[in-house]
Amino acid sequence: xxxxxxxxxxxxxxxxxxxxxxxxxxxxxxxxxxxxxxxxxxxxxxxxxxxxxxxxxxxxxxxxxxxxxxxxxxxxxxxxxxxxxxxxxxxxxxxxxxxxxxxxxxxxxxxxxxxxxxxxxxxxxxxxxxxxxxxxxxxxxxxxxxxxxxxxxxxxxxxxxxxxxxxxxxxxxxxxxxxxxxxxxxxxxxxxxxxxxxxxxxxxxxxxxxxxxxxxxxxxxxxxxxxxxxxxxxxxxxxxxxxxxxxxxxxxxxxxxxxxxxxxxxxxxxxxxxxxxxxxxxxxxxxxxxxxxxxxxxxxxxxxxxxxxxxxxxxxxxxxxxxxxxxxxxxxxxxxxxxxxxxxxxxxxxxxxxxxxxx
Amino acid sequence: xxxxxxxxxxxxxxxxxxxxxxxxxxxxxxxxxxxxxxxxxxxxxxxxxxxxxxxxxxxxxxxxxxxxxxxxxxxxxxxxxxxxxxxxxxxxxxxxxxxxxxxxxxxxxxxxxxxxxxxxxxxxxxxxxxxxxxxxxxxxxxxxxxxxxxxxxxxxxxxxxxxxxxxxxxxxxxxxxxxxxxxxxxxxxxxxxxxxxxxxxxxxxxxxxxxxxxxxxxxxxxxxxxxxxxxxxxxxxxxxxxxxxxxxxxxxxxxxxxxxxxxxxxxxxxxxxxxxxxxxxxxxxxxxxxxxxxxxxxxxxxxxxxxxxxxxxxxxxxxxxxxxxxxxxxxxxxxxxxxxxxxxxxxxxxxxxxxxxxxxxxxxxxxxxxxxxxxxxxxxxxxxxxxxxxxxxxxxxxxxxxxxxxxxxxxxxxxxxxxxxxxxxxxxxxxxxxxxxxxxxxxxxxxxxxxxxxxxxx
Numbered sequence: 001x002x003x004x005x006x007x008x009x010x011x012x013x014x015x016x017x018x019x020x021x022x023x024x025x026x027x028x029x030x031x032x033x034x035x036x037x038x039x040x041x042x043x044x045x046x047x048x049x050x051x052x053x054x055x056x057x058x059x060x061x062x063x064x065x066x067x068x069x070x071x072x073x074x075x076x077x078x079x080x081x082x083x084x085x086x087x088x089x090x091x092x093x094x095x096x097x098x099x100x101x102x103x104x105x106x107x108x109x110x111x112x113x114x115x116x117x118x119x120x121x122x123x124x125x126x127x128x129x130x131x132x133x134x135x136x137x138x139x140x141x142x143x144x145x146x147x148x149x150x151x152x153x154x155x156x157x158x159x160x161x162x163x164x165x166x167x168x169x170x171x172x173x174x175x176x177x178x179x180x181x182x183x184x185x186x187x188x189x190x191x192x193x194x195x196x197x198x199x200x201x202x203x204x205x206x207x208x209x210x211x212x213x214x215x216x217x218x219x220x221x222x223x224x225x226x227x228x229x230x231x232x233x234x235x236x237x238x239x240x241x242x243x244x245x246x247x248x249x250x251x252x253x254x255x256x257x258x259x260x261x262x263x264x265x266x267x268x269x270x271x272x273x274x275x276x277x278x279x280x281x282x283x284x285x286x287x288x289x290x291x292x293x294x295x296x297x298x299x300x301x302x303x304x305x306x307x308x309x310x311x312x313x314x315x316x317x318x319x320x321x322x323x324x325x326x327x328x329x330x331x332x333x334x335x336x337x338x339x340x341x342x343x344x345x346x347x348x349x350x351x352x353x354x355x356x357x358x359x
Numbered sequence: 360x361x362x363x364x365x366x367x368x369x370x371x372x373x374x375x376x377x378x379x380x381x382x383x384x385x386x387x388x389x390x391x392x393x394x395x396x397x398x399x400x401x402x403x404x405x406x407x408x409x410x411x412x413x414x415x416x417x418x419x420x421x422x423x424x425x426x427x428x429x430x431x432x433x434x435x436x437x438x439x440x441x442x443x444x445x446x447x448x449x450x451x452x453x454x455x456x457x458x459x460x461x462x463x464x465x466x467x468x469x470x471x472x473x474x475x476x477x478x479x480x481x482x483x484x485x486x487x488x489x490x491x492x493x494x495x496x497x498x499x500x501x502x503x504x505x506x507x508x509x510x511x512x513x514x515x516x517x518x519x520x521x522x523x524x525x526x527x528x529x530x531x532x533x534x535x536x537x538x539x540x541x542x543x544x545x546x547x548x549x550x551x552x553x554x555x556x557x558x559x560x561x562x563x564x565x566x567x568x569x570x571x572x573x574x575x576x577x578x579x580x581x582x583x584x585x586x587x588x589x590x591x592x593x594x595x596x597x598x599x600x601x602x603x604x605x606x607x608x609x610x611x612x613x614x615x616x617x618x619x620x621x622x623x624x625x626x627x628x629x630x631x632x633x634x635x636x637x638x639x640x641x642x643x644x645x646x647x648x649x650x651x652x653x654x655x656x657x658x659x660x661x662x663x664x665x666x667x668x669x670x671x672x673x674x675x676x677x678x679x680x681x682x683x684x685x686x687x688x689x690x691x692x693x694x695x696x697x698x699x700x701x702x703x704x705x706x707x708x709x710x711x712x713x714x715x716x717x718x719x720x721x722x723x724x725x726x727x728x729x730x731x732x733x734x735x736x737x738x739x740x741x742x743x744x745x746x747x748x749x750x751x752x753x754x755x756x757x758x759x760x761x762x763x764x765x766x767x768x769x770x771x772x773x774x775x776x777x778x779x780x781x782x783x784x785x786x787x788x789x790x791x792x793x794x795x796x797x798x799x800x801x802x803x804x805x806x807x808x809x810x811x812x813x814x815x816x817x
Contacts, residue, residue, distance in 0.1 A: 046549035047717050049757050068756045074549045097753030101722035134746055137729045160715060179544060179715075182527070184725040186715035 002079035006030055006053075007087045019072035019083055020051055024262065031262075032085050033095075033124050035102070035209050036161035037073035038264055040273040044166050045073035048159065049098045050124060054091050057082035069094055092128075099128040104135040105184060106210075107156050115211030117224040117303040120263060121159060140184060147177070147190055148197060150216050150282045151205060155187045158212035164188060164204040171275060172198035188212070199238050202281040206257045206265060217282050218254035225303050227253050232290040238277035240268055244296055252285045258296075361628075362589065364577045364597045365570070366613045369457055375492065377499040380460040386505055388576035389467045393513035396579070401472035405575065407583030409595035414440060414531075414568030415646065415686040416761075417670045426555040427473055428563040436564045437475045438540065439466060439572050441482040441489075442524050442531040445646035446708055447688025450599035451569040453611045455482075455489045458573065459496035463519065465572035467505060468579055470517050473565055477518050481536050484526040493521045528712035532760045533566040535714065546716045547760035568686075570599055590616035594669035598684070604642075604691035607631035620644070620666045620673075621658040624691060637693040640802070641776070644673055645685020647705045648765030650772030651698070652682050678772065694801040698780050700794065702773040703731035709766035720763040723754040727770055734781060737788025744781050748774055782809045 003012045004022050007030040013022045021039065023031045032053055037045035045051075052069040060080020069091060072083070085091055103125060110116040142155035160179070165188065168177040177190045205213045227246040232255075234241045246254045257276050258266040265273045284290065318325060363369075373379040380386075392401055406421030427435055439462065443451040455462055462480070470478045482490050497519055500506045508516045522540055524530045530539045534548035537559045558564025574596060578586045587595045594616040603609045606624065608631040614623060623629045624639070633639055639654045660666050661680035666673065673684040692701070710728040715721040727750050733739045734747075751767035751774075758764070774781065780802065784791050786809060793799070 046759060049717050049719055052757060071549070071759075076551075094753060094757055097749075098718055098757070101718045101726075101753070104722050104726055135726065136733075137726075159718065160721065162716075181715075182529075183710060183713040183715045184721050186721070 002077050002081070004077040004079075004081045004083065006083045007085050013077060016076050018045075019053060019055075019070070019075050019077055019081075020045075022077050023072065023083075023085065030086050032072045033120070033127070034073055034262070035120055035124065035159060036163060038163050038166070038207055039262075040265055040267075041163060041166040041170060041207065044161075044163055046071045048102070048161055050095055050102075052091060052094055052098070054084045054088040055081060056084050056088075096128045096130070099124050100130070100134070102159050103129060104133065105140040106159070107139060107141070109157070112220075113157065113211040114214045114219055114224070115157075115208075118263075119211060119302075120209035123302055142187055145189065146216075147204075147213075148201060150278065151201065152214050152216050152219060153188060154212050154214065155189075156212075157210050158188055159210055160186055160188070161209055163207040163209070164213060167204045167207055168201070171200040171203060199277045199279070200275055202278045203257065203265075203275045205281075206259070209263070215254055215281070217285070222248060222253055229296040229304075231258065231293040231296050233293065234280065234284065234290050236277060236280055238279060240272075240274050240276065241280060242268070242274050243276050243280055243290075245290055245292070247287075250287060252287060252290070255281050255284065263302075361613070361615045361618070362597070363613050364586075364589070365454065365458070365461070365573055365599065375457055375459055375496075377460060377496070377503060380458075381503075384580075385460055386464050386467075386503075388579040389464055389471075389505060390511065392468050392471055392579050393511060393515055398472050398474050401468065401579060404578055404583040405472065408574075408578045408586035409583075409590075409593060410571065410574055410578065410586065411594070411670065412568055413570035413574070413598065413686070415445070415648070415683075417684070420567065420571055423555070423567075424473060424565060426553075427565055428556045431556075431563065433562045434477065435473050435475045436559045436562050437466065437470045437473050437478040438533075438536065438559060438564060438566045439478070439480040439569060440531060440533065440536055440566050441480055441486070441569050442528075442536060443486075443569070443686075444483055444528040444531050444712075445648065445686050445688055446705065447601065447603060447643060447690045448646045448686045449601045449603075450611050450687055452486060452489060453601075454569055454573060454599070455486070456492060459492050460500070461573050461576065462493070462569060463496050463500045463505070465575045466519055467500075467510070467517055468575050469565075469567065469572055470519075471515055472575075475565075476516050478520075479540060479559075480519070480521040481524060481530070481540055482521060483524045483530070487523070490521060490523050497521060527714075528708075529714045529760070529762060532762065535760065536566060537564060546714050547762075549759055591667065591669055592671060594671060598668070598687055600668070600687040600689045602630050602689045602691070604689075605634040605637065605693040605696070606691045607634050614668055616667075616669050618668050619658070620668055623668055623689075624657075630689075630691065633691070633693055635693075637695065639691065640694045640696055641692045641698060643682075643688070643690040643692075643769070645683045646688030647690075647708065648761075648768055649683040649685040650678050650681075650768050651701075651776065652772075653776045656680050656776075678768065679775070682772070694803065695795075695798045697735075697791075697794075697797045698773050698777040699731065699735045699784050699791075702770055703728065703735045705769045706731050706766065709762065713762060713766070717759045717763070719754045720758045720766065723750050723763070724766045726750055727754075727766065731770070734784050735791070737784065737791050739781075739785040739788075741782070741785055743785065744774060744778065779806060779809045 001012050002015055003010055006023050009026050011022055011026050032051035034051045035048035051072045053072040055066040055070055057063045059078030145153040147153050165178050180187055180189045205215050227248050229244045229246050232243055232245045243255050244258050245252045258274055260266050268274050368374050368383045402424050410420045411417040412420055466478055506519050524539055527545050529535045530545040532547050533554055535545040539545035554564040589596045597613050597615050600612050612629050625632045641651050641653050642657045643651050660675040670684050674681045706728040710724040713720045713724045730743050730747050734743055751770045754763045755767035
C-alpha cells in the first residue's frame with residue numbers, strides 16, 4: 001500500500017485514495033478545506049480549487065515535483081509522494097486567492113442567512129479571507145426560486161459546487177435539476193421552475209456548503225447556534241430514520257442528517273450514507289415523533305461547535321457597566337422567545353412573502 | 360515560394376469536389392496505408408515525422424497516438440477537433456471549406472493507425488455551412504467506397520460522423536469536447552484519467568486538430584523523414600498561420616516552420632508589411648491566449664537572435680520576453696492600437712466563454728474584465744494594475760482546464776510589456792474618453808506624460 005507524506009506526517013493508505021482522503025485519515029489541521037468535494041457523492045470535487053496542494057515529490061519512483069498545484073480531492077496518491085499543504089506558502093497564498101474569488105460575488109449576507117454558523121464558506125473566510133474586499137463592482141444577484149414547497153434556492157449565495165446536482169442525480173430518480181448558462185452567469189436551476197418532487201430531495205439542503213439551499217420550514221426561525229443538536233431516531237420506511245434534531249427547549253426547530261467533522265453526512269453501520277427522507281426532515285417536528293438518543297457529541301469546527309458540551313466550559317464573567325448588562329438581559333429574553341408563539345406567528349416569515357428581494 | 364504541404368492544390372478549381380480531389384492524387388494515402396502498412400507502421404511514420412499538434416499546445420502527435428490504451432480492449436476512437444474558436448485563428452475554417460476531402464482522407468488514415476472503427480469530427484455550431492460541406496464530402500466518400508464496411512477491399516471498417524457543437528469556445532478543450540459530443544454540458548473533465556485511457560463514452564480516445572489530421576496523408580504518402588526535412592529541429596513541417604490586423608495582406612498562409620518572423624510580416628510573399636506603412640507596435644503571434652509581444656521582441660529575441668516562426672524560437676525567453684506559436688492566429692497591431700482596449704476585449708471574450716465550473720476562472724475572468732473596463736474607460740486607479748496582476752496570477756495554473764491560463768496570459772503580458780499605457784489610461788482619463796484616442800495621438804506622442812521621474816534621474 002502506498003505511503004504518502006503530508007506536511008511531514010506519513011500515512012499508509014490504499015492505492016487509489018486521493019490526497020484529501022489520505023489527509024483526512026491523518027486528521028487535524030493539515031486537512032485541506034473542501035467546498036465542492038463530498039465523499040458520499042460520486043463525481044464531486046475538483047471544482048472549487050480550495051483544496052489545492054503542492055506536490056513536492058511526485059512519487060518514490062519519479063521524484064520530480066509537480067509544476068502546478070493539484071486539487072487534492074481528485075489527485076490519487078502515489079507511493080513515496082510528498083505533499084505540502086499548511087507548510088507551503090504558495091498553497092496558502094493561492095488558497096487566499098480562491099477564497100477571494102468565491103467571495104467577490106457572494107452577498108455576504110451572513111447576518112440574515114440561515115446557514116450562518118454552520119457555513120463552510122464562512123469558516124473558510126475566517127481562515128483565509130481578508131477583512132477588506134478589493135472588488136468594487138456590483139455583485140451578481142439572482143431571483144430566488146422555490147424548488148418544491150419546502151426548499152428555497154437562493155442562487156446569489158451559491159458557489160457552484162455542483163453538490164446538489166449530484167444529489168439530484170444520484171439520490172432521486174427523475175432529473176429535473178442542473179446547471180444552466182455558463183461562466184459567472186451559471187446558475188443551479190430546475191427545468192422551467194419544476195419542483196424537485198422526490199422523497200430524498202431535502203438532502204440537497206444538507207450537502208449545500210453555503211446558504212443557497214435552505215429549509216423553508218426553518219427559514220428565519222432561529223439562528224443555528226441558539227439551538228441544541230440531539231441525535232434522534234424513528235422508525236421510517238423510506239430512510240434510515242437516524243437524524244439530528246435541533247431543539248430549543250422542548251421544541252424541534254429543524255431536522256437534519258447527522259454530519260461528521262467534515263460536515264458530510266455520516267455513514268451507517270452498513271456503509272451507506274445516512275441520508276434522510278423529506279418526511280423525517282420536514283414533517284416530523286414533534287418531540288413525540290422521535291426517540292432522543294442524547295446530545296450530539298461533535299460537529300465540525302464552526303460557530304455551532306462553540307457550545308459543544310464535551311469540552312470543559314468556563315463560566316464567563318462580564319465585567320462591565322450594569323446598564324449594558326441590562327441590554328443583555330433584554331437580548332436573552334428576545335432570543336428565548338418566551339411568550340412569543342413563534343411557530344405560529346401572525347405573519348409567517350417564510351410563506352413566500354420574502355421573495356421581494358429584501359433579503 | 361516556400362514548399363506547400365496542405366495548400367499545394369488549393370487553387371485548382373473544384374478541389375472541394377470528390378472528382379477533382381481524387382484526380383489530384385487524393386485518397387492515395389488511404390490506399391497506401393490500408394494495403395501496404397500496418398497501423399503500427401503508420402504511427403511510427405508519424406513519430407518519425409516529428410509532427411506536433413497544430414491546435415495550440417504543440418504536443419507531438421505520434422507520441423499522443425502511442426499513449427492510447429490498448430490493454431483494456433475497449434474500442435478506440437478518434438475525434439477531430441474542428442471547434443476552432445480562438446480569436447485570431449481561422450485556418451481550420453479555410454482548410455475545411457476548401458479541402459473537405461483531405462480531412463476525410465486524413466481521418467481514415469489516422470483512424471486506421473489507431474485501429475478505430477468509429478470516428479467523429481466535432482465542428483463548432485457557427486461553422487454551419489462548413490458542416491454541410493463536410494457532410495457532403497463524407498457522403499461522397501461513402502459512395503466511392505472510402506468509408507463504411509471493408510474499405511476498398513482491405514477488410515478495414517470505418518464510420519465517420521460530423522457533429523455540430525452549440526457554439527462554445529470551451530468545447531475546443533478536448534475533455535469538454537468529449538462531454539459535448541456525448542450530449543452533455545461542455546464542462547472540461549478533471550484529469551486524470553486522460554482521454555487516451557477514458558475518453559468518449561469511456562473508451563480510449565485521441566483528439567486531434569484539423570490541421571494535424573490533414574498533415575497525415577502527406578506523411579503517409581511521402582514518409583515521415585521527408586516531412587521532418589521541413590522546418591528546424593523539433594519544429595517540423597509546415598504550419599498554417601492566420602494573419603490578421605494592420606497588415607497589407609491578411610489571410611491564411613502556409614509557412615515552413617523555419618522562416619524568420621520579420622520575413623513573414625514584411626515580405627510581399629506573406630503579410631506584405633504594415634498597412635499604410637505605420638510603425639508596428641505589437642503582435643499576438645498565436646491566437647488571443649498567447650502573450651502579446653512588443654515590436655522590439657518580435658523580430659529579435661531578448662538575446663538578440665533572429666526570432667523564427669518555430670515552436671522553440673517563438674517561446675524563447677519564456678513568458679518574460681517570449682510568447683508561443685499557439686494555434687497560429689497572428690494578429691499584428693500598428694501604433695494606432697490601444698493595448699488596454701485590446702486586452703479588455705480579450706478578457707471580455709474569456710469572461711463570456713468561461714464554463715463556470717471552477718471558481719478561479721469563473722469569478723476571476725469576470726473580475727479582470729471589469730477592472731480592465733474601468734481602466735480603459737478612464738475610471739481606473741493606480742492600484743488597479745497591481746490588482747489585475749494579482750488576479751491573473753491567482754487564476755493561472757489553478758484551474759481545471761487551460762482556459763484559465765489562456766485568460767491570464769494576455770493580461771499578464773500586456774501589463775508586463777505595456778504597463779506605461781495602463782498608467783496613461785489611469786492618469787489621463789480625459790485623454791482616453793474617445794476610443795480612437797491613439798489614432799489621433801499615437802503612443803509616441805503621449806508617452807512622455809507617464810515617463811518615470813526616477814527613470815530621468817538615472
